[in-house]
Amino acid sequence: xxxxxxxxxxxxxxxxxxxxxxxxxxxxxxxxxxxxxxxxxxxxxxxxxxxxxxxxxxxxxxxxxxxxxxxxxxxxxxxxxxxxxxxxxxxxxxxxxxxxxxxxxxxxxxxxxxxxxxxxxxxxxxxxxxxxxxxxxxxxxxxxxxxxxxxxxxxxxxxxxxxxxxxxxxxxxxxxxxxxxxxxxxxxxxxxxxxxxxxxxxxxxxxxxxxxxxxxxxxxxxxxxxxxxxxxxxxxxxxxxxxxxx
Amino acid sequence: xxxxxxxxxxxxxxxxxxxxxxxxxxxxxxxxxxxxxxxxxxxxxxxxxxxxxxxxxxxxxxxxxxxxxxxxxxxxxxxxxxxxxxxxxxxxxxxxxxxxxxxxxxxxxxxxxxxxxxxxxxxxxxxxxxxxxxxxxxxxxxxxxxxxxxxxxxxxxxxxxxxxxxxxxxxxxxxxxxxxxxxxxxxxxxxxxxxxxxxxxxxxxxxxxxxxxxxxxxxxxxxxxxxxxxxxxxxxxxxxxxxxxxxxxxxxxxxxxxxxxxxxxxxxxxxxxxxxxxxxxxxxxxxxxxxxxxxxxxxxxxxxxxxxxxxxxxxxxxxxxxxxxxxxxxxxxxxxxxxxxxxxxxxxxxxxxxxxxxxxxxxxxxxxxxxxxxxxxxxxxxxxxxxxxxxxxxxxxxxxxxxxxxxxxxxxxxxxxxxxx
Numbered sequence: 001x002x003x004x005x006x007x008x009x010x011x012x013x014x015x016x017x018x019x020x021x022x023x024x025x026x027x028x029x030x031x032x033x034x035x036x037x038x039x040x041x042x043x044x045x046x047x048x049x050x051x052x053x054x055x056x057x058x059x060x061x062x063x064x065x066x067x068x069x070x071x072x073x074x075x076x077x078x079x080x081x082x083x084x085x086x087x088x089x090x091x092x093x094x095x096x097x098x099x100x101x102x103x104x105x106x107x108x109x110x111x112x113x114x115x116x117x118x119x120x121x122x123x124x125x126x127x128x129x130x131x132x133x134x135x136x137x138x139x140x141x142x143x144x145x146x147x148x149x150x151x152x153x154x155x156x157x158x159x160x161x162x163x164x165x166x167x168x169x170x171x172x173x174x175x176x177x178x179x180x181x182x183x184x185x186x187x188x189x190x191x192x193x194x195x196x197x198x199x200x201x202x203x204x205x206x207x208x209x210x211x212x213x214x215x216x217x218x219x220x221x222x223x224x225x226x227x228x229x230x231x232x233x234x235x236x237x238x239x240x241x242x243x244x245x246x
Numbered sequence: 247x248x249x250x251x252x253x254x255x256x257x258x259x260x261x262x263x264x265x266x267x268x269x270x271x272x273x274x275x276x277x278x279x280x281x282x283x284x285x286x287x288x289x290x291x292x293x294x295x296x297x298x299x300x301x302x303x304x305x306x307x308x309x310x311x312x313x314x315x316x317x318x319x320x321x322x323x324x325x326x327x328x329x330x331x332x333x334x335x336x337x338x339x340x341x342x343x344x345x346x347x348x349x350x351x352x353x354x355x356x357x358x359x360x361x362x363x364x365x366x367x368x369x370x371x372x373x374x375x376x377x378x379x380x381x382x383x384x385x386x387x388x389x390x391x392x393x394x395x396x397x398x399x400x401x402x403x404x405x406x407x408x409x410x411x412x413x414x415x416x417x418x419x420x421x422x423x424x425x426x427x428x429x430x431x432x433x434x435x436x437x438x439x440x441x442x443x444x445x446x447x448x449x450x451x452x453x454x455x456x457x458x459x460x461x462x463x464x465x466x467x468x469x470x471x472x473x474x475x476x477x478x479x480x481x482x483x484x485x486x487x488x489x490x491x492x493x494x495x496x497x498x499x500x501x502x503x504x505x506x507x508x509x510x511x512x513x514x515x516x517x518x519x520x521x522x523x524x525x526x527x528x529x530x531x532x533x534x535x536x537x538x539x540x541x542x543x544x545x546x547x548x549x550x551x552x553x554x555x556x557x558x559x560x561x562x563x564x565x566x567x568x569x570x571x572x573x574x575x576x577x578x579x580x581x582x583x584x585x586x587x588x589x590x591x592x593x594x595x596x597x598x599x600x601x602x603x604x605x606x607x608x609x610x611x612x613x614x615x616x617x618x619x620x621x622x623x624x625x626x627x628x629x630x631x632x633x634x635x636x637x638x639x640x641x642x643x644x645x646x647x648x649x650x651x652x653x654x655x656x657x658x659x660x661x662x663x664x665x666x667x
Contacts (some may be wrong), residue, residue: 021586022393023580023582023585024553024582024583024584024585027585027586030612034612034614068393068394068395069393069395070394070395113395136580151579151580151581151582153580194582195580195581195582195585196582196585196608196609199585199608199612200581200605200608228611229608229611229612232604232607232608232617232620233604233608235604235622236581236602236604236605236608239601239602239604239605239622
């Protein structure tokens with residue numbers, strides 16, 4: 001391949017982690033890589049894309065974290081430089097997990113630090129809009145991949161666009177602001193669940209990993225090595241849901 | 247006599263609070279006085295004839311404040327200061343009430359205050375510092391100050407209000423924006439690290455943004471070397487060695503900041519050798535590299551306050567540390583805090599405990615760290631860890647967050663700042 005990776009490599013790209021990692025969201029890429037290795041997937045490669053030219057041509061998974069509000073304009077410029085690669089990934093069914101401001105920047109409209117609405121990259125058909133108050137609390141979402149337990153910290157609502165489905169419904173927290181949380185369109189996932197959501201919710205991680213592997217005719221083997229981590233994750237989730245009385 | 251009634255009320259409340267809960271309740275008198283006499287705090291803080299010094303920023307405030315106060319005392323200057331746990335308005339008012347006469351005045355001629363960033367920015371609307379030291383801007387308390395710019399803006403507000411001198415960390419890009427700002431009228435002085443010190447810390451110093459060039463030695467107090475607990479600083483062309491209260495480059499930076507601040511306060515009478523000797527004789531700050539004896543065994547305490555300090559502390563741990571307990575308490579509401587940190591160097595952690603133990607253990611296993619045991623009940627976790635046979639090399643090490651630190655100290659019957667209980 002032109003970028004030097006073997007065809008059987010499993011390539012996870014995390015975009016601009018030096019700015020798109022406000023809440024440790026880039027750790028989701030580390031979690032995916034570790035789970036793939038634990039399951040015995042060969043040649044797992046984790047690429048931190050800091051310049052558009054580092055974007056691999058053959059990519060199996062893309063992680064886009066959140067940036068802090070003052071970095072939104074800079075992050076928009078950087079993401080715009082890899083827009084063709086992101087669109088190609090979406091067309092090819094490559095899973096793209098986008099969190100918080102990283103997700104809004106890929107939608108129709110995002111908010112600048114001055115809270116004015118600007119046109120985003122349009123990979124998602126929905127739009128981010130102003131929310132009257134910042135929310136910083138646990139966020140629990142019922143989805144087809146189980147109940148996801150995470151944290152949200154934002155002052156943005158999200159209105160789903162044409163053809164978009166929510167990731168799930170809010171069991172606790174604010175989410176999109178209308179009882180739904182997140183956006184699914186094709187192989188793209190947008191969510192307010194920030195930080196290492198895939199570590200806390202391995203069923204969702206494995207669903208996305210399976211999709212990424214199946215695209216190239218591979219399967220995700222079951223992994224004994226993930227069991228300890230998954231037990232810790234189950235206890236971490238139940239500590240939150242018990243405290244919330246869910 | 248305007249504040250006599252308020253001061254008396256505060257003292258009565260303090261007495262009642264202490265009868266109800268011995269050793270505790272000390273923020274309540276401040277809350278009462280701030281409510282019945284909102285002008286009291288500003289009035290009391292304006293009553294220091296030799297000036298008001300404020301110390302703020304994301305990390306290092308309490309260490310630097312203790313260093314500055316000790317160095318001033320060694321020079322014969324006794325100052326009013328606040329305990330590190332009373333760095334917000336109620337606590338500060340309570341601390342002033344403890345020391346004030348009935349008119350609400352404190353007898354010391356100068357105050358050196360450690361202030362939380364948010365409360366500091368609010369306080370300068372009422373009372374302006376003569377000298378301000380700003381330590382750094384780190385990603386801190388993600389769920390309260392959601393980004394670095396917000397913290398930088400609050401520190402900028404404090405700098406605008408300062409009449410005399412602002413002392414800045416020359417390596418922090420956010421703080422250096424203050425140096426060139428037209429609305430900051432104070433004189434500016436600096437502290438920082440040399441190229442060699444930065445090169446020895448490839449992960450950086452934990453600040454959100456570093457400047458591109460280092461401070462020239464002639465422009466302030468420069469840290470030129472750190473090895474374990476020994477540091478070397480250059481101040482006004484003089485080189486001196488300082489023994490640090492704990493291992494770690496951040497304590498060496500704190501010492502440089504304290505030297506620059508004390509020199510600014512004392513002017514001509516500042517004695518660099520005396521300052522270095524004083525800093526070298528300070529006891530370790532609570533939980534910061536503090537070494538205690540428990541049941542005939544040496545145990546080291548390490549406090550982590552944010553992702554950056556977590557990383558710095560891990561990087562400065564001795565390589566052969568074989569017994570480690572990690573305690574993460576309810577102060578870490580959002581476990582995302584743990585994930586920007588590379589913990590792989592820990593190798594094995596014997597016990598993970600505290601109310602966020604499962605989240606902490608989860609982060610460790612993804613970094614390839616072996617976790618022997620997870621016990622969310624802190625008391626049970628501590629007891630089981632302390633019961634392990636003594637390590638063959640080195641000593642047991644307890645890494646904790648602030649909330650877990652308080653609970654650990656209470657459980658082990660160690661001294662606790664009254665305000666923290």
